[in-house]
Amino acid sequence: MIIALGTDHSGFALKSELTEYMESIGIRIIDHGAYTPERIDFPDIARLVCESVRKGEADRGMMLCGSGLGACIAANKIPGIRAAVCHDVYSAHQGVEHDDVNVLCLGGKIIGPWHAKDIISAFVNAKFSTDTYFRQRLQKLDQLELDYAREWVRRNDVP
Ligand SMILES: O=C[C@H](O)[C@H](O)[C@H](O)COP(=O)(O)O
Missing domain, CATH: 1.20.5 (Single alpha-helices involved in coiled-coils or other helix-helix interfaces)
Incomplete structure (x- = not known):
C-alpha cells in the first residue's frame, strides 16, 4: 500500500517515529513534509496529502497534527476525502470497513508511537465492505x- 504522509510541526516528532515502522510492514510512503520541526500550517500539508490520494498516486493518506483534529477538518474540505481521527484500533478499521475512510488523522500530542503503530496496522489492513x-x-x-x-x-x- 502507498500512503501519502504529512504533518504540521506538532505532529513532526510522531511522524519521525513512525516512518521506519510503516516501511517495515510494507507501506511505501510519499512524504509531503513537514521535513523539519519549524512551524507550518496543517491546511498546506493537508492539501498536498489529499491531492496525492485524489490523483491516485497514493492509496490512502495519513495526516498528523497536535490533536489530529485540524488536519482532519482540513482534509475533509477536499472533495473525495473521508478523513477521520482514530485514536483507537476499533475506529481505525471500522472507519475503513463502514465509511471507506481514506485519510487517517493522528494527534502527535495525544498518542505515543506504540499505540499509533497498532492503529496504523489496523487502518492499512482494513478494506471497505x-x-x-x-x-x-x-x-x-x-x-x-x-x-x-x-x-x-x-x-x-x-x-
Ligand atoms: O488542530 C490543530 C492542530 O492540533 C495543531 O497542530 C495545533 O493547533 C498546533 O499547536 P501548536 O503550534 O501550539 O503546537
Missing part, C-alpha cells in the same frame, strides 16, 4: 458534497 448498505450510504456522502458545492457556486455567483 462489499455490503450494499455501506456503499449506498457512501453515495449519500458524495451527494452531500455535491449538493453543498452546488449551493456554494450559486451563492458566490460563479458562472
Whole structure:
C-alpha cells in the first residue's frame, strides 16, 4: 500500500517515529513534509496529502497534527476525502470497513508511537465492505458534497 504522509510541526516528532515502522510492514510512503520541526500550517500539508490520494498516486493518506483534529477538518474540505481521527484500533478499521475512510488523522500530542503503530496496522489492513448498505450510504456522502458545492457556486455567483 502507498500512503501519502504529512504533518504540521506538532505532529513532526510522531511522524519521525513512525516512518521506519510503516516501511517495515510494507507501506511505501510519499512524504509531503513537514521535513523539519519549524512551524507550518496543517491546511498546506493537508492539501498536498489529499491531492496525492485524489490523483491516485497514493492509496490512502495519513495526516498528523497536535490533536489530529485540524488536519482532519482540513482534509475533509477536499472533495473525495473521508478523513477521520482514530485514536483507537476499533475506529481505525471500522472507519475503513463502514465509511471507506481514506485519510487517517493522528494527534502527535495525544498518542505515543506504540499505540499509533497498532492503529496504523489496523487502518492499512482494513478494506471497505462489499455490503450494499455501506456503499449506498457512501453515495449519500458524495451527494452531500455535491449538493453543498452546488449551493456554494450559486451563492458566490460563479458562472
Ligand atoms: O488542530 C490543530 C492542530 O492540533 C495543531 O497542530 C495545533 O493547533 C498546533 O499547536 P501548536 O503550534 O501550539 O503546537
